[in-house]
Amino acid sequence: MITKRIKVYGIVQGVGFRPTVARHAASLGIKGSVSNLGPYVEIYAQGEEQQVDRFIDLLRTQPPKRAAVLKMDIKAKDAPAYDDFNIVESAKTSGEIFVSPDIAICDECLKELFDKNNRRYLHPFINCTCCGPRLTILEALPYDRERTSMKRFPMCPDCEKEYYDPATRRYDAQPVCCNKCGPEVFVLDDEKNRRGREAITYVRSVIAGGGIAAIKGIGGFHLACNAYDNDAVKRLRELKHRPAKPFAVMMRDENEVLKNCYIEDYQRGILTGHQKPIILLAKKEDSAIAEQVAPGNPMLGVMLPYAPVQSLIFDYDDGIDMPACLVMTSGNLSGLPICRNDDDVRAEIRSYCDVVLTHNRRIIIRADDSVMDFYNGRPYMIRRSRGYAPLPYMMTKQFRGSVIAYGGELKNTFCVAVNSLMYPSSYIGDLTDLKGKNALKESAGRMMELLEAKPSHAVCDLHPLYNSSAAAEESGLPLIRVQHHYAHILSCMAENDYTDEVIGISLDGTGYGTDGTIWGGEILRCSLDGFERAGHIRPFLHTGGDIASREGFRIAISMLIDIFGDEAEAKCNELGLIRQGSFKTYKTMHDNRINTAVSTSCGRLFDAASAILGIRYEQSFEGEAAIALEFKAMEYEGDKVFDLGELIDGDVIATDRIIRYLAEEKLKGSDTAKLAYAFHYLLAKGVAKMAVARSDGIKTVALSGGCYQNKLLTGLTERELKENGYNVLLHSMVPPNDGGIALGQALYGMHKINNQEDI
Ligand code: ZN
């Protein structure tokens, strides 16, 4: 008889780890115990040596489906004889903590949901040890029912029986419940007080009739309507004041996806996998999805139902004929955090919809849907949130201590670092007002509590007016400030677990530079200690202040004035750039520097190129003009080499030469798609050339910044660098946009506090 103590580290909470261990033990007659100690599960296994070895084998080869085992520690121990195998109640310890993200409904639960003979038939909250809410219902660790928002729902005897029976799929499943004892859906503020079945049927009838419904899911509310009904989608756009930004859709099942979209094998696995992000797929030409869903966009953001209530919206036994594809867009005021409770809904989105389907299980932490694109067959994340956050990045480099990084101002996420683990948060949103800032502060507070992190420092952006920086200041912790585009590169390094020197190409919207000007097209020589600005795109006058980020034609005019001097007026007129007023007004503003700033923003450069080519003169959401330019470029099939001679000039990338070329060629009547492609090609060539020229022995280049969401630009830059013999670090699961910078800030902060210089 021997006893071994086995410690298992990783995602071992909330994935049915202990029950699986108990089942393996029972199958081999092993005695002992298993307990959940927060950062790890501790197992005592007693039996014949051979049995114990087989048991350890089983743990390795057949862990629970959703677990992620990072490490196993095995030691022989002296122990008294056990009578049986027990699951010990959770005890609290500190150390490395892993919180499981929420998990989409599993196949077995889905089967039961529609099985008339199952006692959970049509139960909107069905779940088991392999699926269901986790992060979003969690108040504290360890993950046990009394520390989740399920604590208000005592189990009925039947559920309790399953919960305590190792032979069932719900053994030790914390959110287990049924139609008798679980939470309940109901129509919000309803005169008729429709609840349960009646509520679902009513909401389905509203949607089927062309109406708009708000539906509470796992991490927040969605606004939903029939995606085949152009009028319904158009009305939603008008109500939401969102003229063009694509809406995501939820499709009933995989068949519906195949009907409407092209899908590759590597995408299919993620579409149907247990995280269920929104994935970007190419739309089929004959798809009948309303044009208003993603106007002028060849791609469609698609997800499958992941909360049981969503499955019930598609399928129910009430005879209503439901569309198999619904618009499913975050229920929020444009840019703000997703609504999480009924009061949020009443204050923000009640007037956008005809009915609200809510429920009485509290959402403790918001989790907006993740959005994933693909690059060369690999995920290329646009928004990392539900299903992924807050899984940590484990750095090989050893750090001690803790910091909290507050991220950027748009697409905000924050990141808590504890020792060598970095936990990027779920998506908060834009911090354009106090609501956003408060959501950030509240979520950050919760996450620090959950992770039992006591940060010594707060890390934030250099920008003096960012709400994220204000949140960092209000934390009362000493501040560490990080330049925006350097943080982008650090984020790419952190994701790749790379901590040596790199050349960073940070192509981005706007960020505050160390010289007080607006940066955004930067070549930076970076180490964990700091960075040096090695090159940048040609500075231009950013005229019109904030308006210019919506009106690219203003930037175009300003650039053409610098490039063409006296000839600029005729060129601007011919290119149709004078959208309002007269050329003179813009010229006066430009010459007298009225409401202008010096800028190297690559995002604005894209907007200007888009306007010069007549693709988009202005935009209703960030990136619209650039995305349209990229799609236009993808249409080009001709000769793909362009030569404008030398593209770098000292530490300046001659982007003015590229803009001149576009304007002249466009006026000569050259093909717009060809010029759109040429722009990408020449820009990629220019930044790569600069990176090479300034590499000074460094052989690794990191690409980051919002403009690298553009896959054509990413591909062209990567190819150019690889042809020159450089290693290229790219993002994959962390977004290249501002949603990723908190991770970079956290890495910098941890390095700084571990090398206590000047802080
Ligand atoms: Zn399940």
Ligand code: ZN
């Ligand atoms: Zn029950």
Ligand code: FE
């Ligand atoms: Fe940025």
